[in-house]
Amino acid sequence: MKLAPIQRAPKWQLYGLSFKAMGSPCDIKVWSDSSEQADRALLSARSEIDRLEQKYTRYKESSLTSQINRMAGRGQPISIDTETYQLLCYADEAYRLSDGLFDITSGVLRRGWDFRRGMVPGRQQLDSLRQLIGWTKVEFNEQHIILPETGMEIDFGGYVKEYAADAAANVCFQSGIISAIVNLGGDIRVVGPQPDGSGWP
Structure with missing residues (x-):
């Protein structure tokens, strides 16, 4: 895929790639003096975003997230890699720093609402769903994770897009890119200033 420059500067050109991922419009721009380098960087970055989406989405049965959630309550540990362990450690820190307000097990509450039919949950249903929430119930280490109760689930959606931008x-x-901006639906990460020293708009 050849990507046309969208802006020029002495010895530098700004290349861009727009696409949709993780349910959001995404855009990556890189400054480079080589179209080959720009192509390689943009397409490699897109591939990395796709990899993370396939791995951590809850919308695909083949994802690691879905595999973990399917085994909830069975007492069987699911193998995880270093990347997943680090994301779980981040979730643990966010839970502690927010006094429990950030809890990646709370996604089960969505089961109580049916927006297509305009249905909202009753008190009994909400109380039942709340029993499945609780980050401190999750057992994990560098090799495995266990969700101890049937119906529990985790959802990386609260921060995996930010991680993907990074x-x-x-x-x-x-x-080799030293000037770039990654924008994944408003989750933004930059690499250095623009070639003239200015910030990114």
């Missing part, structure tokens, strides 16, 4: 920016930097 990861995509890092891919650009590793490709």
Whole structure:
């Protein structure tokens, strides 16, 4: 795929790639003096975002998130890698710093609402769903995770897009790009200033 420059500066050109991922419009722009370098950086960054979406989305049965949630209450540990362990550690820190307000097990509450039919949950249903919430119930270490109660689930959606923006920016930097902006539906990460020293708009 050849990506046309969208802006020029002495020895530099601004290349861009727009697409949809993680339910959001996404845009990556990189400054480079080489179209080949820009192509490589943009497409590699897009691939990294796609990888993370496939791995952590709850909308695909094949994702790691879905695999973990399917095994809730069975007492069988699910193997995780270092990346997932670090994301779980981040969730743990966010839970503690927010005094429990940030809880990646709270997504089960969505089961109580049916917006298409205009249905809202009653007190009994909400009380039942609340029993499935509780980050402190989750057991995990560097190799495994267990959701101890049937019906529990985790959802990385509260922060995996921000993580993907960081990861995509890092891919650009590793490709030799020293000036870039990654915008995933408003979750933004930049790599350096623009070539003239100005900030990104």
